[in-house]
Amino acid sequence: MAGTEPLLELSDLVTSYRLRPGIGRPGGEVRAVAGVSLTVHAGETVGLVGESGCGKSTIARTIVGLVRPSGGKVLFDGRDLGALPAKELRRLRRDIQIVFQDPYASLNPRMTVANLIKEAWRIHPGLVPRERWDDEVDALLERVGLRSEHAGRYPHQFSGGQRQRISIARALAVRPRLIVCDEAVSALDVSVRAQILNLLQELQRDLGVSYLFISHDLGVVRHLCDRVAVMYLGKIVETGSKEEIYRSPAHPYTQALLSAAPSLDDWRTDESDEIVLTGDVPSPLSPPTGCRFRTRCWRAQDRCRDEEPAPAERDTGHPVACHFPGALPPPTTTAPDSGRLTKE
């Protein structure tokens, strides 16, 4: 994709939440997204992976305008969403749609499927002439693997997988160029999940839509995505092609995450090769100084405490935010002493 303008570009994006003081905790500002740069090109699927609280869903919400960034920029088609006049912004928002994890929560239970889809055309008039609405609803339902007789039904009359198809149909109704999928298949049983993943791929092939695919499931991301960004505590620690991330991860967190992710092949694997991090993710209210991963990292040295590593292509060929990036396996000799990594 080199040389072409990215469709979506996040440039040093910061999104903060203000926390009111509560029982047993002080108030303060949480930088859920603490300076993130990322691009998605036309027709591309970029995976954003990380564990809960890393900021990946906040990025999704910021991109679609549900939350305001407190710093940095969101550029779509080269235009800064924060600097556009309201009317143009509204027009551009049409191009970016989102599909959430829980269609129970995102579909109004009192609207029929047809009305849920038509609502998008009421919000964005001029896109589909009113006399075409019914036909278009039928076409969209068929597109996502439902039938026209489903149009008059309500969300609760569908299974989880079907409801996610409705969410996708509704996103497609405004002919977006980018769909942000925020854990869109995480709540589904495996057999149904495969149906939805296949549908997403088919839609991309036919319509050229791009995806920012946010997920905690590394197997699914590997299956679906062209490029992958790994997040930890509000920052991207490593970005690369799918092959670079999965075959030669260079950031210790990426390595630990891949090692921890269960896969069908795990019964073949020697458990002594597992990397098991100790401890929990620190609170984003008071992230560690320097490198945010250092408190759980088996390679951490003094420099990691003092100096935050910027994403750079050291010898890795792809950007890694680590002072000491390196290949697997981690040095077992340092493990028992450091107490940060345990190996059996």
Place this chain on the structure above:
Amino acid sequence: MANESATPLLEVENLAVEFDTPAGPLRAVRGVSFEVGECETLAIVGESGSGKSVTAQALMGLVPQAARIAGGRVSIEGRDVAGLSDREWQALRGERISMIFQDPLSALNPSLTVGYQIGEMFRRHRGAGRAEARRRAAELMALVGIPDAERRLDDHPHRFSGGMRQRVMIAMALALDPRLLIADEPTTALDVTVQAQILRLLRQRQRAERLGMILISHDLGVVARAADRVAVMYAGRIVETGTVAEVYERPAHPYTLGLMRAVPDPRDIGAPLEAIEGRPPDLAARPAGCAFHPRCPFARDVCLTDDPAPHEFHAARASACHFAEEVIAHGGN
């Protein structure tokens, strides 16, 4: 691995569980049989509604209000548990068989300290005094990897992260040295790096205490990592059993084969996923014959009429499919 010579810790034979519904009794679990030995982990894997959690509850004598055991036999360490009184069940639970759940927060009392709740096991079952209970609670917390255990005794559950709460649950479950642990989706709510910690902890405790374990999970990857043997459930019955290696390499039921192909294959990246068409049946409208036949690419006439019983086709390997050999040949790689 299974200890072949010993009597199994748990034997389940032909278990059936029924729910009372306004439309009449609904059979949620039928014809379920398995064994678990010392130091062995049996995974029960299935999708939502397959009956895996109800099976686990039945083993603990904890079926929901509207449900009852409608047939079959459950023996724990050779003792038939049918007709046990509440008091006898209470003596069994915790002492011989324990359970941990997906959501520890719902099993812990939010208004009591963690130290008190763990200590209660010793006070109630062992007649320990306050100081003794507290000391043993601290020991257990350290054993399950809760840092700074002594100081954290006086914290309430909400002060713990999800992973630490699951460790608290494991401490309580293992407090009285049971022989069997049922883990119902123990890591489903946790992040992957924390999941890896908990799976490792369970494995360590299992080896140290020679526990038999039942792992209930929907996640084929977790099962591959943590279990020795696996039983696959569909629509209330076990459709296939075998060692993890056998079942994963050569599935002998079309549903198992379907599940494997619906998950990204780590050795064939980007290969198209084969979705299983349709969805699991409503238990109230269970298809005649084999319950899987409407979704099954192997189905023939006999499948529409005859419900295949699980049959062993070689040692410790069973499939409830009329065409098991054909499925194996199809999936072989």
